[in-house]
Amino acid sequence: MSDAAGFRALPSVDRLAGAEGASALVARYGRAAVVDAARDAIDAARESLKRGQPAPDADALLNQMAVRLHAQFAPTLRPVINATGVIIHTNLGRAPLSDEAARAVSDIASQYNTLEYNLEAGARGSRLLHADVLLREITGAEAALVVNNNAAALVLLLSALAQGRGVIISRGQLVEIGGGFRVPEVMEQSGAVLIEVGATNRTRPSDFTQAISHPRPYHPPAAMLMRAHASNFKQIGFTEEVSLAEMSAIAHAHGLLCVDDLGSGALLDTAAYGLEHEPTVQESLAAGCDLVAFSADKLLGGPQAGILAGKKAIIDVLKRHPLARAVRADKLCLAGLSATLEHYRRGEAIEKIPVWRMMALSADAIRAQAASWAELLGPGASVVESESTVGGGSLPGATLPTFCLALDGPSPNTLAARLRACDTPIIARVQDDRLLLDPRTVLPGQAEALLAGLRAALSGG
Numbered sequence: 001m002s003d004a005a006g007f008r009a010l011p012s013v014d015r016l017a018g019a020e021g022a023s024a025l026v027a028r029y030g031r032a033a034v035v036d037a038a039r040d041a042i043d044a045a046r047e048s049l050k051r052g053q054p055a056p057d058a059d060a061l062l063n064q065m066a067v068r069l070h071a072q073f074a075p076t077l078r079p080v081i082n083a084t085g086v087i088i089h090t091n092l093g094r095a096p097l098s099d100e101a102a103r104a105v106s107d108i109a110s111q112y113n114t115l116e117y118n119l120e121a122g123a124r125g126s127r128l129l130h131a132d133v134l135l136r137e138i139t140g141a142e143a144a145l146v147v148n149n150n151a152a153a154l155v156l157l158l159s160a161l162a163q164g165r166g167v168i169i170s171r172g173q174l175v176e177i178g179g180g181f182r183v184p185e186v187m188e189q190s191g192a193v194l195i196e197v198g199a200t201n202r203t204r205p206s207d208f209t210q211a212i213s214h215p216r217p218y219h220p221p222a223a224m225l226m227r228a229h230a231s232n233f234k235q236i237g238f239t240e241e242v243s244l245a246e247m248s249a250i251a252h253a254h255g256l257l258c259v260d261d262l263g264s265g266a267l268l269d270t271a272a273y274g275l276e277h278e279p280t281v282q283e284s285l286a287a288g289c290d291l292v293a294f295s296a297d298k299l300l301g302g303p304q305a306g307i308l309a310g311k312k313a314i315i316d317v318l319k320r321h322p323l324a325r326a327v328r329a330d331k332l333c334l335a336g337l338s339a340t341l342e343h344y345r346r347g348e349a350i351e352k353i354p355v356w357r358m359m360a361l362s363a364d365a366i367r368a369q370a371a372s373w374a375e376l377l378g379p380g381a382s383v384v385e386s387e388s389t390v391g392g393g394s395l396p397g398a399t400l401p402t403f404c405l406a407l408d409g410p411s412p413n414t415l416a417a418r419l420r421a422c423d424t425p426i427i428a429r430v431q432d433d434r435l436l437l438d439p440r441t442v443l444p445g446q447a448e449a450l451l452a453g454l455r456a457a458l459s460g461g
């Protein structure tokens with residue numbers, strides 16, 4: 001075919017976008033986007049012809065349009081299969097919700113609701129009460145307040161209780177939590193004045209009492225003693241810490257508050273699952289803390305939120321602070337959080353809440369799962385011993401024994417990239433030049449999609 005004939009053979013934009021084969025694309029993506037895609041496909045075909053290459057036929061043009069539209073319309077926030085074995089994976093959305101919590105979110109999302117409505121009185125109610133009763137019952141706190149996340153909880157409590165005043169904290173706890181979020185910088189932002197005591201590795205009770213009774217002339221009077229839980233690193237060797245009970249006693253003897261930034265916010269004992277003991281909210285309160293701040297989407301296993309639990313008089317001050325409005329929790333968060341807390345109240349958290357179910361899975365059960373997948377996949381797949389981690393700023397360095405599906409493919413990185421390109425992307429782990437998939441973090445409903453993705457990737461994907 002001559003060049004001129006080639007150009008003439010190309011359909012017009014309207015004809016291509018209106019072709020029978022394009023109707024499914026129009027139904028899915030709308031006419032305007034399909035017309036744009038048709039124009040681009042024809043432009044590209046013209047360029048090919050100019051370079052002396054053959055032009056694609058109509059089917060090939062439609063195919064190009066479909067690929068382009070699929071990529072263009074793919075949401076950036078998508079479900080994935082977490083086969084990394086990191087249970088609370090911050091990059092993958094931290095804690096997946098229980099079925100009940102997900103349903104509660106969806107119910108509230110699509111209907112009007114009692115967010116700020118008192119049904120009995122037929123009048124305005126408060127959004128602050130929704131998780132309040134559950135939190136009081138489960139933690140034993142006098143009162144609780146739910147905000148956007150734990151970072152917001154810290155900003156609120158420091159602004160409301162320590163603005164222009166001193167916050168005494170051990171030098172070993174001036175931590176960076178992740179994403180550049182640093183405890184000392186948050187304090188500065190909130191107008192609180194950091195009073196560091198002790199050394200990086202050792203802080204004693206006398207360091208706190210000294211700072212209180214012999215303040216530096218340039219320090220304002222202190223408002224509180226604060227502990228920031230070292231949730232993402234571990235100090236070993238020549239170390240000494242002051243217990244929360246001691247800190248509370250010192251604070252209260254001097255008319256100050258004792259506040260705990262607990263981070264992961266475990267409500268159950270991780271030691272029951274072969275892990276180290278992660279301090280719980282109940283323990284901090286029992287140690288005498290006036291206020292405990294923690295995340296709802298780490299070990300609690302709920303939606304993103306920050307929870308403040310403690311003395312009623314103090315929570316009331318926080319509720320009245322102007323910042324409380326700026327960091328308040330929304331209806332979807334409150335729905336998911338309440339449903340998650342319900343699992344604790346009913347004593348069914350381990351069975352129902354995914355992060356706890358994953359922690360409680362036995363290595364034997366995981367080995368059986370990995371072996372059944374290996375068998376279904378055939379040659380190239382095997383089972384290897386490995387380790388899962390809890391992640392998400394809790395239990396640093398702690399691991400759980402696991403068994404992974406190991407894939408011998410072209411190269412582990414090529415295989416990993418193919419898995420990420422699946423309809424439901426699969427996130428795996430490359431270790432010792434092999435691709436490993438840990439069944440522990442694969443949700444029960446995802447096994448079929450996982451196997452389909454693995455088969456496609458192994459066969460050249």
Ligand SMILES: *Cc1c(COP(=O)(O)O)cnc(C)c1O
Binds near residue numbers: 149229
């Ligand atoms: C994770 C963490 C935070 C931040 O909590 P977000 O809910 O992510 O805002 C603050 N302090 C500690 C100790 C943490 O572990």
